[in-house]
Amino acid sequence: MKGIDLALLRRLWPFVRPHRRHLVRGLLLLLLGSACRLTLPYLVKLAIDRHLTPGELVGIGWLAAAFVALGAIEMAARRRQMFEVDSAGQNALLDLRRRLFRHLQRLPASYYDRTPTGRVIGRLTTDVEALNELFSSGVVTVLGDLVFLASALAILLALDWRLTLATLLVVPPLGAVTMFVRGRVRRAYHAMRAELSAMNAFLHEQVGGMAVNQMFRREERVAADYDRISSGVRDAQLRTVRWESILSAAVEMLGSFTVALIVWFGGGHALAGGGAGDALTLGTLFAFIEYMQRFFAPLNDLSMKWAVLQNATTASRRIFALLDVDEALPEPAAPPPLPPARGEIVFDRVSFAYRGEPVLRELSFRVAPGERVALVGATGAGKTTVLKLLTRLYDPDEGRILLDGRDLREYPLRELRRRVALVAQDVFLFEGTILDNIRLGAPEIDDERARAAADRLHLDEFVARFPRGYQEPVRERGKNLSAGEKQLVSFARVLAAAPPVLALDEATSNVDSHTEHRLQEAVHELMAGRTSLAVAHRLSTVRDVDRILVLHRGRLVEEGSHAGLMARRGLYERLVRLQGMGEEA
Ligand SMILES: Nc1ncnc2c1ncn2[C@@H]1O[C@H](COP(=O)(O)OP(=O)(O)O)[C@@H](O)[C@H]1O
Ligand SMILES: [Mg+2]
Known part of the structure; x- marks a missing residue:
């Protein structure tokens, strides 16, 4: 898999393991929330087909009440789920940072001779932050997403398999476009982080050497350098915004396109009545659109999570490369009794x-x-x-x-x-x-x-x-x-x-x-x-x-x-x- 090294990511497991209980709880809550989410459109379908279309209002109150209750459960489950997953993540990262710091304390002077300070600090800040994304973006609960996708697909097929297959034709182009644009987004972010760290390094040096700059009247020249670096940061930021906006527009447009396709294809189908048992009711049409949208959201997320996983791979590689530096000065395992200190x-x-x-x-x-x-x-x-x-x-x-x-x-x-x-x-x-x-x-x-x-x-x-x-x-x-x-x-x-x-x-x-x-x-x-x-x-x-x-x-x-x-x-x-x-x- 491109840019993703599972063996490397597996090395993170020992840090997550002690907090896995949070993860399991998070996953269960995710499944509960998903079940609610999948039930909601069906309730609306029932309301339309059983009550609104025939004009039969008795009992619709119960449906509305069930809708509110399930909606509330979904919200609560989702909130708690994010908290549980992040608890696992933050605790694991705390352990990782501690471990890295202890490791740094053991590394000898020769290591620090050849390693820039900024790079060492970057391992404990930027790289650990990239791993944080694994948890906050929900990569670790991707299993829940897959269950959700499979269930949504099953429901869609049960509602109308032909319409489902026809609509799913948009998945390949959707995937291709978002993958391409996301690649650009990622590259833009990469470039922006590089510009930012260049700016930080520059500031660090210039603020430290401010008095020397003033003494040697370098203000103008240094300011010009800063302008250049700083404009670079602005340009890089704007590039990320440009590609982000293209991405959200593309996703939005494909979503509308799908709805149009369903309405055009399925709407004609519904009006035609078709006589045969496969007539599409108004409620089913509504539910179909709803399910399709719920289907696309996590699908779209998956490509984002892929990018997060790639970043996490890079960060892990650097972090474990640091942890693997095995240069500590050798010490005796079992020191022999030491001579009294005389000082020779x-x-x-x-x-x-x-x-x-x-x-x-x-x-x-x-x-x-x-x-x-x-x-x-x-x-x-x-x-x-x-x-x-x-x-x-x-x-x-x-x-x-x-x-x-x-x-x-x-x-x-x-x-x-x-x-x-x-x-x-x-x-x-x-x-x-x-x-x-x-x-x-x-x-x-x-x-x-x-x-x-x-x-x-x-x-x-x-x-x-x-x-x-x-x-x-x-x-x-x-x-x-x-x-x-x-x-x-x-x-x-x-x-x-x-x-x-x-x-x-x-x-x-x-x-x-x-x-x-x-x-x-x-x-x-x-x-x-x-x-x-x-x-x-x-x-x-x-x-x-x-x-x-x-x-x-x-x-x-x-x-x-x-x-x-x-x-x-x-x-x-x-x-x-x-x-x-x-x-x-
Ligand atoms: N951390 C280091 N890495 C590489 N070379 C070094 C380092 N520290 C000192 N040197 C080199 O070792 C030599 C001796 O340095 P040092 O012991 O500090 O000399 P002194 O204290 O007598 O002035 C010098 O040539 C210096 O450039
Ligand atoms: Mg000296």
Whole structure:
């Protein structure tokens, strides 16, 4: 079947299964409603043939009452049925979204390196929404439609089989026309969604970079780009409207055509009387038209549901492709008893490449428990990468990294990250208060402890200027804090978590000398009493540490104390002389 992959759609079943009771109820209600719908025209036929035509009004009241009652039941059943089916759908999609999110949480940094954020979000929003259509458009109850169609057809044939067959001649052209137009409608919607997502991506970038645009006087050029993209959206929207209107006109016209056919064909038949037992009564003619229309409505829906099914196939393919990404860093199934945390780090001939070009080459070094070691080197030497491997954001391609004598890959990830904390160069703050950002929701860190950590780093100096102090809300990604303040918050996070090993990537943002001094004191405080591996850009940090490792193109080229390395007059001395490590990453 074109564009529809049942094997793929079947994979959705486990999500629907727990809520199938709603579906069954919905289907039963659909059948009840359909039965009522099919009875109504027959009641009118009886009223016309038994009462109106012969002029016999006794008993017509009962028919009217039955009509109202059945109509009411049909309405109630239909309302409840939609609710039941959507309950199954919404609950299944909730489960699916949860599952996807948990999956995203397990995917490693390497996955996010190569996957655009917008695409990941699209899986959980647009694609899940496409599956929602399966339920809201009634695809899942298509079985009910088929039962309805078969019953309507049986009734039509029983009423007048010749007239039925003659009228059904319009089904092939009706089908062909609507299929064609629907194809166009679908393509138009496809194009519109692409235009919309292009516009969203554009807006996302431009709003984020508004200040840069203003500084470089790009307003006019960017506005022209926006006009172009935005007009594209309008044109695409109008195309969908054009084809939608053609579709509804075509369906409407074919409906009228059918009625005309019945009236012309069957009307002549009814007047002629025909003598034989097959005379068509006025009531039958009326009922026939009614049934025929009720027959066409779901038939027409079927082609729409087909399109929904195709969209759902595409969405499922993407969603399951994401769920099938099996890249989570391997963890031991049954971790052996772990050594007590002392904080010894060993890199043993570690080689690593993000893609192709090696970044670390046979790197070996040891950091003793409690030792403070600085990593220095030019930009791109691989310093940040060393920290990423130590926190297992990535695994080495060759060699191994030991923490307290045990390969990192033998630690459960959560335990490893309890023992080694990373302070990254760019700080990520979440929505919430400053204190929330220090605790990061860790249950074992109460407000007391978070406060104490903040006080040790003298955060109160800047927090005091906020009306709500530590309870001050942090705006999107920390817009209301300065770079230095954000750094201090991220330091306080680590201090509150109190890990035995610290992996610190010193920020290179230029801060005033007062802040510089405070950050320096904070780093000193952070390193106290724990094994520290710090990428250092500031001379003051380097002087604080026990030992310095100099990295050059992923290799360890020098090591020693500041004084010793200066005396050597090698790469380190040159870096210091050029102030290279005083500024750049
Ligand atoms: N996520 C990544 N994907 C691909 N290449 C990367 C990635 N991160 C860093 N690199 C590359 O790896 C090299 C080392 O980067 P990094 O460890 O950040 O250097 P440093 O921190 O010493 O400046 C650089 O050439 C950089 O371009
Ligand atoms: Mg770096």
